[in-house]
Amino acid sequence: xxxxxxxxxxxxxxxxxxxxxxxxxxxxxxxxxxxxxxxxxxxxxxxxxxxxxxxxxxxxxxxxxxxxxxxxxxxxxxxxxxxxxxxxxxxxxxxxxxxxxxxxxxxxxxxxxxxxxxxxxxxxxxxxxxxxxxxxxxxxxxxxxxxxxxxxxxxxxxxxxxxxxxxxxxxxxxxxxxxxxxxxxxxxxxxxxxxxxxxxxxxxxxxxxxxxxxxxxxxxxxxxxxxxxxxxxxxxxxxxxxxxxxxxxxxxxxxxxxxxxxxxxxxxxxxxxxxxxxxxxxxxxxxxxxxxxxxxxxxx
Amino acid sequence: xxxxxxxxxxxxxxxxxxxxxxxxxxxxxxxxxxxxxxxxxxxxxxxxxxxxxxxxxxxxxxxxxxxxxxxxxxxxxxxxxxxxxxxxxxxxxxxxxxxxxxxxxxxxxxxxxxxxxxxxxxxxxxxxxxxxxxxxxxxxxxxxxxxxxxxxxxxxxxxxxxxxxxxxxxxxxxxxxxxxxxxxxxxxxxxxxxxxxxxxxxxxxxxxxxxxxxxxxxxxxxxxxxxxxxxxxxxxxxxxxxxxxxxxxxxxxxxxxxxxxxxxxxxxxxxxxxxxxxxxxxxxxxxxxxxxxxxxxxxxxxxxxxxxxxxxxxxxxxxx
Numbered sequence: 001x002x003x004x005x006x007x008x009x010x011x012x013x014x015x016x017x018x019x020x021x022x023x024x025x026x027x028x029x030x031x032x033x034x035x036x037x038x039x040x041x042x043x044x045x046x047x048x049x050x051x052x053x054x055x056x057x058x059x060x061x062x063x064x065x066x067x068x069x070x071x072x073x074x075x076x077x078x079x080x081x082x083x084x085x086x087x088x089x090x091x092x093x094x095x096x097x098x099x100x101x102x103x104x105x106x107x108x109x110x111x112x113x114x115x116x117x118x119x120x121x122x123x124x125x126x127x128x129x130x131x132x133x134x135x136x137x138x139x140x141x142x143x144x145x146x147x148x149x150x151x152x153x154x155x156x157x158x159x160x161x162x163x164x165x166x167x168x169x170x171x172x173x174x175x176x177x178x179x180x181x182x183x184x185x186x187x188x189x190x191x192x193x194x195x196x197x198x199x200x201x202x203x204x205x206x207x208x209x210x211x212x213x214x215x216x217x218x219x220x221x222x223x224x225x226x227x228x229x230x231x232x233x234x235x236x237x238x239x240x241x242x243x244x245x246x247x248x249x250x251x252x253x254x255x256x257x258x259x260x261x262x263x264x265x266x267x268x269x270x271x272x273x274x275x276x277x278x279x280x281x282x283x284x285x286x287x288x289x290x291x292x293x294x295x296x297x298x299x300x
Numbered sequence: 301x302x303x304x305x306x307x308x309x310x311x312x313x314x315x316x317x318x319x320x321x322x323x324x325x326x327x328x329x330x331x332x333x334x335x336x337x338x339x340x341x342x343x344x345x346x347x348x349x350x351x352x353x354x355x356x357x358x359x360x361x362x363x364x365x366x367x368x369x370x371x372x373x374x375x376x377x378x379x380x381x382x383x384x385x386x387x388x389x390x391x392x393x394x395x396x397x398x399x400x401x402x403x404x405x406x407x408x409x410x411x412x413x414x415x416x417x418x419x420x421x422x423x424x425x426x427x428x429x430x431x432x433x434x435x436x437x438x439x440x441x442x443x444x445x446x447x448x449x450x451x452x453x454x455x456x457x458x459x460x461x462x463x464x465x466x467x468x469x470x471x472x473x474x475x476x477x478x479x480x481x482x483x484x485x486x487x488x489x490x491x492x493x494x495x496x497x498x499x500x501x502x503x504x505x506x507x508x509x510x511x512x513x514x515x516x517x518x519x520x521x522x523x524x525x526x527x528x529x530x531x532x533x534x535x536x537x538x539x540x541x542x543x544x545x546x547x548x549x550x551x552x553x554x555x556x557x558x559x560x561x562x563x564x565x566x567x568x569x570x571x572x573x574x575x576x577x578x579x580x581x582x583x584x585x586x587x588x589x590x591x592x593x594x595x596x597x598x599x600x601x602x603x604x605x606x607x608x609x610x611x612x613x614x615x616x617x618x619x620x
Contacts, residue, residue, distance in 0.1 A: 060371050061387035107306045133409060136365075143362040143412055146395050229370070229396025231389075240395045250398050254372030256539075 041268035058231035065262040069233040073241040078216040081155035089163030116161035124225030127154035140238040146228035149237035159212035170204020210281040220245040360616040367415035419580035420486025426584040430593035441580040449580040452515040454556040455549040455571040465505040488578040506534040511545020511558030
């Protein structure tokens, strides 16, 4: 009896250890990545100087590792992609929320979610084979299809699922009696959705925007294939530029020595951007759930 | 009922998407087939005149889409060095592709593109330009008339070959086994009538090779093949650059040094060289482009970021 009990207890402890290990593993991985980024990136930036690192010249042959133009390119691409994506995605969410036949909502949602399952290299291929030649032949004034616009268009499709599903969920989380109350006060359907429901769901929608920014700034493969890759300061939509992620991925397999460390330092900058986005997402989500709780309280 | 409806509508949507895609692809395939037809016409006319009569179909007012490989690529380093732009950055608006396949796909699809690629990898989907009037062929690279090529060599002290192990590797590099690998990797083999390597089972030891990073990938392949034939010999291949190759061979640090330029006796007075193979770089354009030949000086003005007013950015500077 005692023996069995001890066995069970030992087994419990072992299992507890295993589960704890699994829980700690992800933290350990995060810690390792942070240490790797900081231990390599910070001394490198110190060595070449902030002035060199945040200049606009990237030329490995004379040890210029300026990534400012890539930061700017990353921001341009992200901003434009999010603008297009949010405009389309929010309209889709609103239409799915109240303005289209209930029967077609599940299949449409399903298909939009399917978009998020497509590997990014396929988006890149689509962009490279369809969007870039189209822009080159029909839109671009200088005969170059690669650049900020092509990357933004591809990315805006990629962020659609995030925007649609998160903002639709937050719209659905707004209590129904807000809507009914607004109708009872004599507003039209459109007025009550745009004036009452949308403002009530704004935190969730902001969260969707932040998430999509995160996806857009971190996307690598699809962007590399349509961005061109020249490390110059962006001056227009149709110019070959390079984003932070593209810079890392293009050199990762070929570069050695200082140039490879420069990529780690680039990663450090990217890490700061995503960290900033994550913090703002957490803050927004906090507000989002608080709003929900308050709504539930008033319901009760 | 709801579920069935949902499934049916989804299927309908899918079929619509598929038909849309199919329609699109059949359209594009028809256009591409027509373009390939016109390109065959172009090439058949090209034999007599430098520019084909239907050059008007090609819009020469368009900007040149300048393609390049990523930093650190051996092909890029070699090309820039050979056209006299060693260590310079890419020109403005360069489109960077991270691999051979990317370069070829873009040149195939973009009528305004120009690019460079190792001769061995160029396919029939693109058009190779003559450089300074010389066609990029294996024969022209072997006899040295094609400009954008360079020898990839090993340097060693004569005494090194007195050692049986080193001698075995030297013989192996000249063997037909090595030539097969050289051609297979896209380089130009210059040893004619090579004989198969004869395995000598009694050999045991190690060889150290270092130097040019341009030759390093090929040398690594060759060393691996050699180790398979002679399992008791260990071959270590490391990089460092041609300078390291000269230095290590001259000082006896490595048995063989690798260099990717014409051998110069001043850099390693105690050594002699053997050309392992030659590396040819082809300049390629889209098949619909009527241009046939380009000068190295023009190439330089296309790829030079500091070309200033002499920079060539439009096709009409080359096609008149």
